Amino acid sequence: MSNQHEYSFFQSVEKSFEKATKFTKWEKGLLEQIKACNSIYSMRFPVKMDDGRIEVIEAYRVQHSQHKSPCKGGIRFSDAVNQDEVMALASLMTYKCAIVNVPFGGAKGGIKINPRQHSVYELEKITRRYTSELVKKNFIGPGIDVPAPDYGTGEREMAWIVDTYASLKPGDIDAAGCVTGKPITQGGVRGRKEATGLGVFFGIREVCNMPDVMKRLSLSTGVEGKTVIVQGMGNVGYHCAKFFREHGSKVIAIAEYEGAIYNAGGLNEEEVFQHRKATGSILNFPGATNLANSSDALETACDILIPAALENVINGSNADRVKARIIGEAANGPLTPDADDIFAKKGILVVPDMYLNAGGVTVSYFEWLKNLSHVRYGRMEKRFTENMNGNILEQIESLTGKKVSDAERKVIQHGPEEVDLVHSGLEETMISATREIMDIWHKNPEIPDMRTAAYVCAIDKVGTSYAELGIFP
Ligand code: GLU
Numbered sequence: 001m002s003n004q005h006e007y008s009f010f011q012s013v014e015k016s017f018e019k020a021t022k023f024t025k026w027e028k029g030l031l032e033q034i035k036a037c038n039s040i041y042s043m044r045f046p047v048k049m050d051d052g053r054i055e056v057i058e059a060y061r062v063q064h065s066q067h068k069s070p071c072k073g074g075i076r077f078s079d080a081v082n083q084d085e086v087m088a089l090a091s092l093m094t095y096k097c098a099i100v101n102v103p104f105g106g107a108k109g110g111i112k113i114n115p116r117q118h119s120v121y122e123l124e125k126i127t128r129r130y131t132s133e134l135v136k137k138n139f140i141g142p143g144i145d146v147p148a149p150d151y152g153t154g155e156r157e158m159a160w161i162v163d164t165y166a167s168l169k170p171g172d173i174d175a176a177g178c179v180t181g182k183p184i185t186q187g188g189v190r191g192r193k194e195a196t197g198l199g200v201f202f203g204i205r206e207v208c209n210m211p212d213v214m215k216r217l218s219l220s221t222g223v224e225g226k227t228v229i230v231q232g233m234g235n236v237g238y239h240c241a242k243f244f245r246e247h248g249s250k251v252i253a254i255a256e257y258e259g260a261i262y263n264a265g266g267l268n269e270e271e272v273f274q275h276r277k278a279t280g281s282i283l284n285f286p287g288a289t290n291l292a293n294s295s296d297a298l299e300t301a302c303d304i305l306i307p308a309a310l311e312n313v314i315n316g317s318n319a320d321r322v323k324a325r326i327i328g329e330a331a332n333g334p335l336t337p338d339a340d341d342i343f344a345k346k347g348i349l350v351v352p353d354m355y356l357n358a359g360g361v362t363v364s365y366f367e368w369l370k371n372l373s374h375v376r377y378g379r380m381e382k383r384f385t386e387n388m389n390g391n392i393l394e395q396i397e398s399l400t401g402k403k404v405s406d407a408e409r410k411v412i413q414h415g416p417e418e419v420d421l422v423h424s425g426l427e428e429t430m431i432s433a434t435r436e437i438m439d440i441w442h443k444n445p446e447i448p449d450m451r452t453a454a455y456v457c458a459i460d461k462v463g464t465s466y467a468e469l470g471i472f473p
Pocket of ligand 1: 360
């Protein structure tokens with residue numbers, strides 16, 4: 001999935017950033033500071049593998065911006081990890097957090113391993129050693145830098161990180177806030193797992209609910225009945241497919257690295273997931289057609305294409321063959337600047353990664369707040385709200401002489417659980433961010449695409465924050 005034709009991933013991010021600067025009011029020096037990666041920690045450490053061999057592990061943590069503390073961003077395990085990639089991903093985190101008003105600087109970590117080629121015990125040793133390297137250099141902590149899951153990592157790895165951190169910081173009452181995406185039992189928050197996929201859905205749904213935007217694309221409003229193709233069946237892709245299907249869209253193709261499947265009548269992501277688990281591949285799914293190459297799914301006609309795997313999958317060499325009307329970037333950096341130019345010319349709407357996939361970090365922020373406040377969301381108000389709603393209902397019933405059914409009573413009385421509050425906070429965040437970016441774009445017709453509008457939004461927020469710090473008298 002490397003980008004052989006154009007720029008490195010970090011150069012792509014810089015190029016998109018520079019495209020937006022002329023629409024902002026900030027002076028060159030400040031723009032240079034916003035763009036630069038502030039701290040780069042490149043490390044090598046030895047780990048003894050199960051067969052007794054010692055392997056030197058290459059790993060990184062990049063803090064792109066400390067204009068707000070802590071820094072925030074996931075850790076990926078992939079054998080494609082390199083410093084340039086981690087720098088690009090850290091930069092995107094800064095802009096992402098700024099757009100959705102999550103008060104963090106951007107960071108990212110990466111360990112250059114293929115997790116499929118290691119035992120669970122080896123992965124645990126690598127993760128714990130990486131964490132202690134971060135502690136040694138003060139690159140982790142609830143007020144310093146807070147990692148999270150990314151490609152190739154999940155709750156299990158986050159549990160190892162928090163346990164290692166807490167054991168090295170005895171008595172730190174806020175230790176649970178050193179990492180997010182933890183299992184619920186280790187201080188995680190309900191709703192984090194599906195957050196990125198749900199955020200992507202909320203963002204695209206909002207775009208689809210904009211009549212003027214849909215008119216320009218010759219599409220009807222709403223997500224119902226729209227055809228969707230998802231590339232990548234990891235946590236993000238799986239949940240994207242789930243929420244689109246549950247809201248009446250048809251997921252007609254799903255791609256993974258071993259191949260892609262197509263069914264014009266729609267695919268059920270859970271059944272596909274179970275089939276892959278049982279057979280080791282998504283291919284030969286009952287009722288679906290196999291596509292010859294995994295990348296064919298990207299070029300199949302649909303309303304909404306969701307690349308939810310890795311960067312640079314749509315570039316100057318295949319963008320011309322993409323037939324979708326809307327591309328929702330669930331992954332980080334799936335399109336190159338050349339692809340952007342092609343889509344802008346063809347009138348295909350690209351909804352950019354740097355805000356569309358911000359659901360993960362938004363709910364990470366909720367998790368971090370939960371850890372620092374040491375109380376579950378909803379604990380204080382759930383019962384109070386239920387009692388209050390019950391009283392109001394009783395009054396209405398006695399005034400009208402009518403009674404609601406038991407099922408209706410349950411809905412009306414319901415006090416918020418943690419997951420309800422998290423989902424609603426996420427929905428509000430994604431809707432507001434979509435409207436804010438679209439507004440910037442509409443107010444300045446010279447802005448060529450939605451990504452540039454998103455960069456303008458991010459640069460203005462980070463710029464304001466630097467200016468307010470008063471470090472440039
Ligand atoms: N890895 C996710 C992202 O790229 C989540 C980061 C976080 O929750 O800090 O946005």
